[in-house]
Amino acid sequence: MSAGTLALFAGVVMVAYVIPGPDWVVILRHSARSRRAGLVAAAGVQCGLPGLPGRARIVEVLARR
Numbered sequence: 001m002s003a004g005t006l007a008l009f010a011g012v013v014m015v016a017y018v019i020p021g022p023d024w025v026v027i028l029r030h031s032a033r034s035r036r037a038g039l040v041a042a043a044g045v046q047c048g049l050p051g052l053p054g055r056a057r058i059v060e061v062l063a064r065r
Contacts, residue, residue, distance in 0.1 A: 023045040031038030 027038060027041045027045060030041035
């Protein structure tokens with residue numbers, strides 16, 4: 001992956017991370033019940049984020065075809 005591609009991907013991830021989406025709604029809904037439920041929901045959402053770099057690599061490989 002070139003430095004330009006990596007920088008572009010990092011920029012897109014940052015923007016997507018800042019914009020509220022379905023994850024934010026899930027955390028907000030659980031936080032309304034209790035603080036513990038909100039923290040557990042937030043931890044669950046964050047567990048899905050480490051997979052993003054792997055997905056970027058898959059997209060890069062598929063784009064080369």
